[in-house]
Amino acid sequence: MSDRRVFRWATTSTRLLAGTVVSAAAVVAVVTAISVPWPTLTKEPVSISAVPAPAASVIACDGPLLSIGRDLTSVESIAVASPQSLTSGVSADAAPPQEQVLQVEGMASGEGPAVFTAPPEARTRVDVAAAGAVTIAADDLAGFAASACRPPMLESWLVGGSAETGAADLVLLSNPGAVPATVQLTTFGAGGPLTPPGGSDLIVSPGTQRVVPLAGLALGEASPVIRVSAVGAPVHASLQTSITRTLTPGGVDQVGAVAEPTPIQTITGITVTRTPGSEGASDAATVLRILAPSADASAVITVTPVGRAEPALEPETVPLTAGQPVEVDLGGLPVGSYTVEVDAGEPVVAAVWQATGFEAGDDFAWYTPSPTVAVPSLFSVPSGPPPALTLVNPGDEPAQVSVTSEDGSYRLELVVPADGSTTARLSSRTVYTLDPGESEIVAGLSLTGDGAIAGIPVWPADAAAPVIVVYP
Template identity: 50%
Template sequence: MLAVGMARIFSSAIPGMNWLIKYWYHFAIMFEALFILTTIDAGTRIARFLVQEILGRVWKPLGDLEWLPASMLATALVVFGWGYFIATGSVETIWPMFGMANQLLAIIAMAVVTTALFNAGRGRYAPVTIAPMLFVATTTGSADLVLLANPGTVAATVDLTVYGAQGRQVPPGGSGIVVPAGTQRVVPLAGLVLGEEAPVVRVTASGAPVQAALQSSITRTLVTGGVDQEGAIVGSARSQVVPGVRVTVAPGGNEPTTVARLLAPAAATTATLTVTDAGGKEVMTRQVPLTAGAPAEVELDALPRGVYSVTATAGAPLVAAVWQATGSGAGSDFAWFTAAPALSAATLVAVPSGPSPQIAVANTGADAATVTLEPVDGGSSRRIQVDPGETVTASVTAGATYRLDPGKTPVTASVSFAAQGALAAFSIWPALGTSAPIRVYP
C-alpha cells in the first residue's frame, strides 16, 4: 500500500508523469527495500548491542558478543519490542520522530560539509550545501499529545474522533483506549492522524468519566515556538463566543499570529466570524464556508494590540477557538483562546501563578451587565459594568481565588496571562451544581 501511494503521489505531482506510474511503483518498492527495511535492520542490530551491554551488567556472560545464546536472547527481546509496537499501532508514533531526526541529521551534516569547504579554501562551492540546508531548516514541526486522566474508581474506555482535511475519522489507534482507574494515558496525535495541520479531536468515554486535555508545542528546526495545554471546549452550538483574546504583537510579520479555527461537525454551513474590540466596536467580519466534518482556519492578522472578543455564528452547530502567538522567532509562545460557556450564576475562579493575570468579561447580550468580582480570601469586591458588546478586563492576583457573579445578565469570561515571550489562557466555566444524596435500600 505504501508503494502504491507513493507511486500515485509522484505520478500526479509531476506534470506529464502519469504514464510512468509503473516506474514510480517499482521505485517505491526499491525505496522500501533499500531505505526503510535496511534502517530497521540497522536499528535492530544497534539495539541488540545495547541490550547485551545492559544484560552484561546483570550477568557478565550475557554481554559476550561472541556467545550465541546471549546474542539470540538480545535479538529476540529487540524483535519482540518491534512486534509490540506493530501490534499496538505505536510504531506510527515513532515514524514522525524518525523523520524529524533524519532532518536534523541532514542539517548537521550539511553544516559540517559547508564548514569543511570554507576551511579548505573552496567556499565558492558552499552554495551547493547551504541551499538545501536552509530549505530543510525552514520546516516547522509540531507535536500534540492527547492527555487522558481517569480520577474515578472504575476503568474507562475512550474513543478519539479526529476531524481533519479528510473529514471525520476514527483512527484504529484511537478506538477502545482503556484508561484504568486512578491513572492517565498519553496518546500522541501524530500516531492517530499524521500530517493534519488543523485537527479537532473529540473525546468520548464510556464506563467512567475522564478528564481530557491537549498539549501542543511548536519547533522550528532547533528553535522552540512555544507550548500550550488546552482543556475541553464547549459543545457545538449555533453561536460561539471566544472572550478576551489578548493580542500582544503589532500586525505584520512573516507568519500569522492570530488564527481562528472553526468546525461544523455535522452539517455544511457558512459561519459569520465577528471580531469586536474592548469597547464593543466591530473591527472585522468574515464569511467562512464550512464543510461538514472538516476544520477551517481564518487569519486575523490585521488586529492591533489589545483585547478582543470573537463571535462565530452559523445556521448549523459549530465549535470555535482562536490561536494567538507572541511572534514566530526565538523565545516566542502561543496560546489557544477557546469558546466559553455562558455564565448565568455565581462561580469560583482559581487564578494560577503567571505573569500579568487578568479576567476578561464579554457581554454579547442586549442588556448591560453588572459583574461582581470578590476575592474569596478577603478583600474588597469590585463591581464591573459591561455594556452590550463590550469586553472589560480586570487585573487579578496570581494564586488567588475569586467569586464571579454575573448578576442578571449572562456573560462569558476567561483568564489570560501575558509577558515577553509568554502567553496562556483558559475559559471560565459555570460552577457544577450539587445534587441531593441518593439513598440505596437493600
C-alpha cells in the same frame, strides 16, 4: 267498518306522535348532557418532593509539561519536562479540597496530574476550582502554559494543535474515577472524520492518565479537531501542544477541552502583543480554527476590541463543510485585547491561536470558547504574568457583575454595558468568585508577559441537583 278503520288510524297516529316526542326528548337530553359539564370526582395522587443528595465536586488538572523521546534508547518514553504549579480553592467556609495524584505509565509515583475533590457539606454542593501554570526554557520545549482543572466528561472536543513536522503534540486522557473508561478518539481533518486504530477502544484505568501522541492519530494533519467519547466513566481530556522551528522551540501550551458544539461560540480575552510586520508577513499571528461536525454551515466571524462596540475587522462569512476543519487568518490586528464570535446557525466548535512572534523566545496560546455564566462561579488564577479578566455581556441590558477573592479581602463591582465588554485586572495565585447577578456573562482569563501568553475560559459552577417528585 269505516269507523273501525278511523279508530285504528287514530290510535296508530297517536303512537307515532308519542314515539316522535320521546325520540326528540332523548336527542335533547343527549345534546344537553354533552354540552353541560358533568360532575367530576378528582383525586390528587400522593407525591413526595425531594432534593437528591449532592455529589462531590471533582476536577482533574492537565499535569506537568511532558517530553517525549528525550531518552535516545527509548524514543517513545515520556518524561516530566517541568512540573505544574497549582492554585486551588473551594466555596467560602468549606473545608479544603482533598487532593490525589494520578499515575502515568513510565513516570514515577507522584509526578502525574493532580485531582481535587470537594465533598458536599450539610447536603450542599461545594464548588472547587484550580488552575496550573508551567514555565520552561529547554532545548526541546520553551514557553509558558496555563490551564484550568476541569470536571471529567463523557464527551468533549479538543480544538488545537498540529500533527505536522515540528509539532510534538500529546493528547492527555485522565480518569479520576473508580472504574475503567473506554475512550474513542475521532479525528476531524481534511478528509473528514476518522477513528484511527490508535484512537479506538483506549482503556484508561481508574486513577491514571493516558498519554497519546497526536501524530499517531492524525499524522500530517495541519488543523485537526478531536472528539473524545468515553463510556464506563467520564474522562478529563486536554492537549499539550508545542512547536519547534529549525531546532528552535517556538512556544508551548496546554489546551483545555470544549464541552460541546453550539451554534454560537464566543472566544474572549485574546491578546495581541505585537502587530505582525514584514518579517512575519508569511505567517499569521492570529488564526481561528472552526469545525461544523455534523452539518454544512456558513459561519459569520466578528472580531471586536474589548471595551469597544465597533468590530476591528469587517465581519467575514466562511462556508463550512461538515466534518472538515477550516482555518481563518485574522492577522494584522493592532496590539490589544479582542473577542471573536462565531455565529454559524449550526453547532460548531472553535478556538483561536495567537502568537507573540516567530523568533526564539516567543510563545503562543490557544484560546477556547467561554460558556455562559449565569450563577456565582468559582475560578482560579494561577501563577505567571499579570492576569486580566475579560467580561462580555451578550444581553440587551447592562450587567451588574462582582468579582470577589476567596478570602473576601478583594471585591470589585463592575457594570458591563449591553452587548459590550470590559476588562478587570486581577492578582496571580488567587481564587475568585464571579457573580453575574441577574445577567448572563461570558468571561475569559488572559495572562500575558514578555515572551509568555496563555488564556483560560471561565466555566460556570455545576448546577445544583433539581427537585424530583416521587409518586409512591
